[in-house]
Amino acid sequence: MAVAPHALTREVVSARIQGRRADVGGTVFKYVLLSALLVTIAVLVILLYSQVDRGSEVLTGRLGDFITSKYSSLPTRSGIIQGINGTLTIAAFVIFIAVPLGVGAAVYLEEYAQKTRLTRFIDVNIRNLAGVPSVVYGILGLAIFARALRNVTGGASVMAAGITLAVLVLPIVIITSAEAIRAVPDSIREAGFGVGATRWEVTRSHVLPYALPGILTGTVLSVARALGEAAPLIVVGAKTGFFTGGDFGDLRDNFQALPSQIYQFSRLPESSWGGNTAAAIVVLLAIVLAVNSAAILLRNRFEKKR
Amino acid sequence: MAVAPHALTREVVSARIQGRRADVGGTVFKYVLLSALLVTIAVLVILLYSQVDRGSEVLTGRLGDFITSKYSSLPTRSGIIQGINGTLTIAAFVIFIAVPLGVGAAVYLEEYAQKTRLTRFIDVNIRNLAGVPSVVYGILGLAIFARALRNVTGGASVMAAGITLAVLVLPIVIITSAEAIRAVPDSIREAGFGVGATRWEVTRSHVLPYALPGILTGTVLSVARALGEAAPLIVVGAKTGFFTGGDFGDLRDNFQALPSQIYQFSRLPESSWGGNTAAAIVVLLAIVLAVNSAAILLRNRFEKKR
Amino acid sequence: GDDNDDAGGGGGGGGGNGDLSGTVAVSGSSTVEPISSAAAEAFAEENEGVDISVEGPGTGDGFEAFCAGETDISDASRPIDEEEVAACEKAGIEFIELKVGFDGIAVLTSPDNPLECLSFADLYALIGPESQGFEQWTDAQELATELGADTEFPDLPLELTGPGEESGTYDSFIEIALADIAEKRVEEGKIKEDQAETTRPDYNSSPNDNTIISNIEGSEGSLGWVGFSFAEAAGDSVKAVAVSEEPGGECVEASAETISDGSYPLSRSLYIYVNKAKAEENKALSAFVDFYLEGLTEFVEGGGYVALPEDQVSETTSAWEDKTVGTRES
Amino acid sequence: MAPDPDTAVETRRTEPAVDLAPQAGGHRGAPRPSKAVVFETEALNVYYGAFKAVRDVSLRVHEHEITAFIGPSGCGKTTMLRCFNRMNDLIETARVEGTLSYHGVDLYDPGVNPVEVRRRVGMVFQKPNPFPKSIYENVAYGPKVARLAKGGTAMDEIVERSLRQAALWDEVKDRLKASAMGLSGGQQQRLCIARCLAVDPEVILMDEPCSALDPIATGRIEDLMDEIKQQYTIIIVTHNMQQAARVSDRTAFFTAEVNETSDTRTGILVEYDATETMFSNPGDERTENYVTGRFG
Amino acid sequence: MAPDPDTAVETRRTEPAVDLAPQAGGHRGAPRPSKAVVFETEALNVYYGAFKAVRDVSLRVHEHEITAFIGPSGCGKTTMLRCFNRMNDLIETARVEGTLSYHGVDLYDPGVNPVEVRRRVGMVFQKPNPFPKSIYENVAYGPKVARLAKGGTAMDEIVERSLRQAALWDEVKDRLKASAMGLSGGQQQRLCIARCLAVDPEVILMDEPCSALDPIATGRIEDLMDEIKQQYTIIIVTHNMQQAARVSDRTAFFTAEVNETSDTRTGILVEYDATETMFSNPGDERTENYVTGRFG
Ligand SMILES: Nc1ncnc2c1ncn2[C@@H]1O[C@H](COP(=O)(O)OP(=O)(O)OP(=O)(O)O)[C@@H](O)[C@H]1O
Ligand SMILES: Nc1ncnc2c1ncn2[C@@H]1O[C@H](COP(=O)(O)OP(=O)(O)OP(=O)(O)O)[C@@H](O)[C@H]1O
Ligand SMILES: [Mg+2]
Numbered sequence A, B: 001m002a003v004a005p006h007a008l009t010r011e012v013v014s015a016r017i018q019g020r021r022a023d024v025g026g027t028v029f030k031y032v033l034l035s036a037l038l039v040t041i042a043v044l045v046i047l048l049y050s051q052v053d054r055g056s057e058v059l060t061g062r063l064g065d066f067i068t069s070k071y072s073s074l075p076t077r078s079g080i081i082q083g084i085n086g087t088l089t090i091a092a093f094v095i096f097i098a099v100p101l102g103v104g105a106a107v108y109l110e111e112y113a114q115k116t117r118l119t120r121f122i123d124v125n126i127r128n129l130a131g132v133p134s135v136v137y138g139i140l141g142l143a144i145f146a147r148a149l150r151n152v153t154g155g156a157s158v159m160a161a162g163i164t165l166a167v168l169v170l171p172i173v174i175i176t177s178a179e180a181i182r183a184v185p186d187s188i189r190e191a192g193f194g195v196g197a198t199r200w201e202v203t204r205s206h207v208l209p210y211a212l213p214g215i216l217t218g219t220v221l222s223v224a225r226a227l228g229e230a231a232p233l234i235v236v237g238a239k240t241g242f243f244t245g246g247d248f249g250d251l252r253d254n255f256q257a258l259p260s261q262i263y264q265f266s267r268l269p270e271s272s273w274g275g276n277t278a279a280a281i282v283v284l285l286a287i288v289l290a291v292n293s294a295a296i297l298l299r300n301r302f303e304k305k306r
Numbered sequence C: 001g002d003d004n005d006d007a008g009g010g011g012g013g014g015g016g017n018g019d020l021s022g023t024v025a026v027s028g029s030s031t032v033e034p035i036s037s038a039a040a041e042a043f044a045e046e047n048e049g050v051d052i053s054v055e056g057p058g059t060g061d062g063f064e065a066f067c068a069g070e071t072d073i074s075d076a077s078r079p080i081d082e083e084e085v086a087a088c089e090k091a092g093i094e095f096i097e098l099k100v101g102f103d104g105i106a107v108l109t110s111p112d113n114p115l116e117c118l119s120f121a122d123l124y125a126l127i128g129p130e131s132q133g134f135e136q137w138t139d140a141q142e143l144a145t146e147l148g149a150d151t152e153f154p155d156l157p158l159e160l161t162g163p164g165e166e167s168g169t170y171d172s173f174i175e176i177a178l179a180d181i182a183e184k185r186v187e188e189g190k191i192k193e194d195q196a197e198t199t200r201p202d203y204n205s206s207p208n209d210n211t212i213i214s215n216i217e218g219s220e221g222s223l224g225w226v227g228f229s230f231a232e233a234a235g236d237s238v239k240a241v242a243v244s245e246e247p248g249g250e251c252v253e254a255s256a257e258t259i260s261d262g263s264y265p266l267s268r269s270l271y272i273y274v275n276k277a278k279a280e281e282n283k284a285l286s287a288f289v290d291f292y293l294e295g296l297t298e299f300v301e302g303g304g305y306v307a308l309p310e311d312q313v314s315e316t317t318s319a320w321e322d323k324t325v326g327t328r329e330s
Numbered sequence D, E: 001m002a003p004d005p006d007t008a009v010e011t012r013r014t015e016p017a018v019d020l021a022p023q024a025g026g027h028r029g030a031p032r033p034s035k036a037v038v039f040e041t042e043a044l045n046v047y048y049g050a051f052k053a054v055r056d057v058s059l060r061v062h063e064h065e066i067t068a069f070i071g072p073s074g075c076g077k078t079t080m081l082r083c084f085n086r087m088n089d090l091i092e093t094a095r096v097e098g099t100l101s102y103h104g105v106d107l108y109d110p111g112v113n114p115v116e117v118r119r120r121v122g123m124v125f126q127k128p129n130p131f132p133k134s135i136y137e138n139v140a141y142g143p144k145v146a147r148l149a150k151g152g153t154a155m156d157e158i159v160e161r162s163l164r165q166a167a168l169w170d171e172v173k174d175r176l177k178a179s180a181m182g183l184s185g186g187q188q189q190r191l192c193i194a195r196c197l198a199v200d201p202e203v204i205l206m207d208e209p210c211s212a213l214d215p216i217a218t219g220r221i222e223d224l225m226d227e228i229k230q231q232y233t234i235i236i237v238t239h240n241m242q243q244a245a246r247v248s249d250r251t252a253f254f255t256a257e258v259n260e261t262s263d264t265r266t267g268i269l270v271e272y273d274a275t276e277t278m279f280s281n282p283g284d285e286r287t288e289n290y291v292t293g294r295f296g
């Protein structure tokens, strides 16, 4: 070719293949990336440490009480059982409404729907829905689920809140699931169709299992988001003060949830309530952690199977 | 084989290949999926319609004024320029801090880091961080960016808020980017390494372009989330009343952002402020829409190139 | 009355009526919320069948819901105003106004600030509508002097933080400290009519008292106001300034005594408003109010506020027993 | 135009195009007992978007025979093959014109269920594409969806038989539960053959099934084809002339024709006849050049 | 043990394993002028996790020669090939033991930069894997990262030359900007060959480069190999005995040996010698059976 014949002696070759082409971009990049990671980790550590520290008195002194008591205006007697119940109920709504609906819509869009102008329009709209501020969902939830449908939901109840948050995370579930489904190689679909499977069989047996880790990631992001939203709950009508009730299973009753409870605690005098605020944050983090761990276990189980 | 020899006449074949195997699951499923989609679309329509309707007076009567005036305690004079400035600035912080850091960290984790126990631990933690309630990030932002670093940020400034929200969405950017990068087929990497490219070159030329649509999706979700968060801004110290300043570029100054302004409007008497609330929501939705459209255009450009 | 005849009802100790059922919704001032909460908690312990909730979004928000018929009791850290009365009337809601205690408004600054005492005129010069744009304490000196004050302001940047418009504390502060001077200034033509009931617009407002306190403790030239109980809870991290009504008048520090005997000028009364029609048809509601008033002193003091003197307690009790409709304040 | 009805071009063609000449030579070669026609295409055109990939193909595929498709790379063999079980439906831009009948039934009739077609017309793809699942599951999936066996020993038997037929059993019998993605290229290809056999189809379409196989495995697959053609109909795409000559009964030679105007290449059927004829005495010069390796 | 230093097994082997016997036969065959040794492996073992895929391979690859690797599917040919340019580094479970030197330099020395190795030892993969970009970009990418040309006409020339060498130019010259994913299987394979040639490497590793190619394209690629071996060193994996016989100078025959205890299969080098010898007069019965097609 254009290049002169190589005189390949041991020395020449050794020099050549041991040389490192100036990969400055690569090296700089690598350290930039690493520091990005470290910053992120540092945030977690600071966050956890500061909260555990501030809440240590409550967490070590009266954790059982704190978790099982209702809210009281006395900081030393106040607990968060109502918030825990509400948060778990809301999570259940999200998991049982938003996840199936969202994954279903994503499957429909990616596997069934023709790629027409209409589906593109729908796709754009779903992306826009994901960007609607959560307060707006709160306003919507108040108008529709807490007021217009009060006969069903019982007013500003945990059911209204759960449905509102399910609607809030629905677009996120759809988008992340659709992304995961789109990443499934076509050759796998062809293999399935090739042995005479229906579209539904191909979807169920091959597309969904392959996309599952990605779908789980999106789902967990959504559930976690729902667990952490305070503003729409407050707008929908989470009780921010003392109330009786809020028991687990009271779907059509007054409710409280951990994030709004934390928000409320954070407005009470810091000196006496700071410990409760921090302890409630730690409990919420523990719940999020549990949800995540469950999802990661599931994810690993399915990734191994790939 | 085990099956008797086929007697394939025209009639037999015709009956066979025209028959539809009872695909009840598939059909039911299809309609479930379709209704999931319709519900989602319905929500958007209701949302938009109700807000545009409620805000129509402001939107048609004094839109220019509304967009260019500062907040005033008189509903008919109040505008949202400070909120718009704050929101745009915060979006800039997220785009210029969280996106590069997040994509960088994802690339590092997926392409560079060895899969050790440590990286798995980091991965789990990032997933947990994504589940930390936004209020908690607000508390963290108040403590670190608004107080400890007040010499840099100027206290409860838009800079403090922007950094707080950048930190808030960082884990989401990392997770969705990592998911997109993981979906890049190994054969593409092998092809790149095979012609003597460095890891950085393979990442830049092949992995990132291939993963770009997915990364963009995640990024847009994150920016949209940041545009819509109210609770952490209020905790960090968004001004919920009148204030001078809040001009574009005043990074170390008092600030307001659209979501917290909407939250504030929504707490003022409905009869006189309802129109402003709805109009502000419509403006925020328009901004989200613009961001999304830009991202979708980008996405399509890069998908075509695949 | 709080009859205690049915001993079989529930295992709750004391004199509750275990058979009561129904709902009671309380909302309104976040200042009064701890008092109502304490009452509600004690009541709920004895009456498991009653669904009771107490919230504190703010006095104004509370009246809005109350006059829309959404709540049974509205907590207030100021008397109901004319607009709100009109709204209630329009909705056909009659209410019983019950005074339950006193709260002071503490004027706070940083412990590093040399200032010891401020008069209403000083406060008007620093916070009133005419102070818009003042960035240094000394910027207000001229106006304060014009109003007859002789306080010497420190040469520090002025950083103001206080509650927002939705808060009863904001309204009370204007009402008590600024309104009289502002009225005069309107007459003198120095400010416009619609500015009379406002503060300067350019200050840091927050609905979160902790944020206010932390802003105040953060800088030397800070100034702000919060409810007395919050100031007390904040301890030594901030300094409560003594207040005098007239320039050169007696400087009084906020304390339980000075607030209850009325010598601390920035003190206000706390109220609950009960929906009369609902109280008549809802046994649980009337029982709750009975219970509330019976333990009133305990609840008020437990919340960190100043209890009513004997004579006013009986005034309140008789207003409830007579179901006196309408407001006697304002 | 074409006296031998089994191999020649349809006489009903709509356009008497110039490129039909070579096919007219198809009536030489040893006459065979006429077998039932499985596929019959008539003036078949296949497009990818605006690009015409295959033009005017008319041919008949016979029952219990092996039909080989040969021709240079890019001439549309894969494209043709994918028409026979409607796999082209899955490519959004692909479009088929003309008629294609299966046992006399129009395959592209709206009433036809492509799923049922594919169930009966199996396919081995050019690039091995095992499911990212275990070896066992790869083979068992087809029979499961076709309800041929519920599982248990019946399924085990199908899996073993199929893997044996595909000459893979010995190599994988001890790791049936291992992932198919860890197999070598040739092993994956045989797995895909086994997967196709497992559903017991009527027709098997094989797109270069032996391209990644060593001579031993290739020989086994060829033996298999010979054995099962008693019951099945087979169409095989191959680049290996010896293989086409060895195993097939009829051979279709495609080539790509450069379009003068647009400078794109469209696949056409040059000649279709009994394999013996095609290799010993082809009617078209291009066929002769191709099969004898006189390249150009 | 192995008098012919060019083809025989290394005498420094650490373990005198029983399975070495066949390789001892490597010293027959016509002696050739001894060319420089490019690769030398010594007791090379390759593992995937705990699974030993290749055992104790010792051989020498010579400059300006074509070395063919033949053997049944799954015997470790691809695995071996991927050791020569350290592509195995990219498989997390893969691990290499023993030594492998390139022009006397230990390839697995920590000081060696695998990027530089791959730049000089190019590879054509078994499954065609074009970048999901345009045809032009596929070919131009290697020269770009190797800074052989900045773009413009210099790059255009490299692209054209490479595509011509890979016998693809005529088919794609009018759609260089079209996506490589729309090419047929054989076109993709030739594109990957062109991509590899474009960086002007010292050694080219080809894993079944003609498996999806028709005889015409195959002939062109074989001509190409013959032409460029004056400047390059080529290792080719092939299942086509004729091809191995036609093009290669030396042939290595691998097979998979069933391990008695674990019932897994490990690849071993049975025999390595001049191609003439291997096909006319092999030293090992297994080789003879394989190359003559006496299967089993
Ligand atoms: N990534 C991998 N992980 C685990 N095992 C593997 C992997 N790649 C190959 N193997 C196994 O290693 C052995 C050798 O595989 P290799 O791909 O080298 O075979 P080959 O000789 O190239 O076969 P073929 O001719 O079929 O391509 C096979 O048993 C295969 O299953
Ligand atoms: N999905 C597709 N989109 C666009 N063009 C395509 C597509 N698939 C194939 N083509 C084009 O159609 C023509 C025929 O392709 P086809 O795959 O049928 O060829 P082939 O005969 O199978 O070739 P090979 O022997 O190389 O596999 C080629 O020019 C190819 O580039
Ligand atoms: Mg093909």
Ligand SMILES: [Mg+2]
Residues within 6 Å of the ligand: D184, D185, D186, E077, E078, E079, E126, E207
């Ligand atoms: Mg291989």
